[in-house]
Amino acid sequence: MDKVDGVVIGAGVVGLATARALIQAAPETAREWLVLEAADAIGTGTSSRNSEVIHAGIYYPQGSLKAKLCVQGRDRLYAYATERGVSHQRCGKLIVATHADQLPALDALLQKAHANGVTDVVMLSAEQAQVMEPSLSCVAALHSPSTGIVDSHGLMLSLQGDFENAGGIVALNSPVASAVCRDDGIVVRMADGSELLAQTVVNAAGLTAPWLAKHFEGLAAQHVPQAYFAKGNYFTLSGKSPFSHLIYPVPEAAGLGVHLTLDLGGQAKFGPDVQWVDRPDDLLVSAEHEQVFYNEVRKYWPALGDGALQAGYAGIRPKISGPHEAAADFCIQGPAVHGVKGLVNLFGIESPGLTSALAIGDAVVQALQ
Incomplete structure (x- = not known):
């Protein structure tokens, strides 16, 4: 069985931003990182089917992760897009x-x-x-x-470039079927039957993140929300x-x-x-x-x-909230919540997920420390 330092499941904007944050935070001796994407290209899910709006942070309940990470992510995104030449416009x-x-x-x-x-x-x-x-x-x-728009695909290509320049690999056509949480790491089982042993796994599978988490042996069912x-x-x-x-x-x-x-x-x-x-x-x-x-x-x-x-x-x-419920906050669920070493699940990362992506990546790094 191949061994790697970490795996991020899902190559949408949040998965790529998270992978970038994790590999940049890792020591030089621990940079065997993979992003596993089921589709044949990055960003073909929710990341390619939104308004491409950079939200200011107006709508969300005070103190919520959505409010905090939107404001942080907005400022980070404008700075990053300017630095990297990603097309954007602060149109208001x-x-x-x-x-x-x-x-x-x-x-x-x-x-x-x-x-x-x-x-x-x-x-x-x-x-x-x-x-x-x-x-x-x-x-x-x-x-x-401070509301604006951004070329979301250009942003994702830049994030992918940062990740790969640090030694990471984005593997397309690589659907994950399940995982087993063990004392020596997390065994990630691919749909083709192959397996990887990773010390860190981030479930950034977007729409299918709850479904995938249900197939993580060793993760208590009570920690997996309804999609x-x-x-x-x-x-x-x-x-x-x-x-x-x-x-x-x-x-x-x-x-x-x-x-x-x-x-x-x-x-x-x-x-x-x-x-x-x-x-x-x-x-x-x-x-x-x-x-x-x-x-x-x-x-x-x-x-x-x-x-x-x-x-x-x-x-x-x-x-992760239904038609007659108040909108749920982002759920960045790490070991402090579910007790599984090295695992972070990202649930309910809807709008303003694009705006918040860089800040979400930092939050995942913190959740694993």
Whole structure:
């Protein structure tokens, strides 16, 4: 049986950022590290099916991991992208109230932002918002200047390069089937029957992380949460966008509403909505939601014309809370919780996982110390 220092399961943005942090923290004599990815390329799961937004850290409960790691990760991500030449843009965001009864929620969001340390968020009148975005319809808005967008694939390629330059290996087409937690390490069993003995294993398998953890012999079942899948459909805008900022409505219970985001070429897309599904591979865009998108977007952009939306893509949020529960926090579950030496499970790493990725990597290093 081959022996390695460590294994990270999953080559999404969080897995790659975590692998980078771990190998950079390891002594020079312990740098036999692998990232095992089931697919034939990096970042083909949740990491390739999101809005590519760099979140400021506004929405999350004060003191939560999401709030803390989003703010830390945002600053790290801007610095990293600048240093490495990863394409990004600090374009800013407007969170808009489209009728008066949303104003208390908008003010509460302002207070939450400031409590999370996002002190550059300010309240704008309708007139001030419309100076910034003349096509916008609202009664008030919050301006978040530190929100941005990033080339997520370029980011992942850079993280992969850092990991490999430190001696790590990314192994594609390498699905993990199970593991056995022993006193001398963790035996990782591959789908093809081969085995590896690793001193450290990080389960960063995203949507399938709970399923995989259930197949870790020696990990008590009580530490494995139920997986839920919240699909988000996206529709793209045909033609040029009149907006230069991201536009978000006041958040809904399960998501952030049907918002307008921009890619680095200025193309606009709308979404994601929230559609609870039973399978993590249910990725067809639900065309029957198209009219709902028109209705929601026209609340803040009344001039959106018929026929302007086209079905784009869909992604799945890896949730560990169900449809009628409050959104769960990130779960970075290390030996102090489950008692298995050398094992960290990453559960429920949904948005703002992309923004938080570098900070999550540091948190995993700390969880193993």
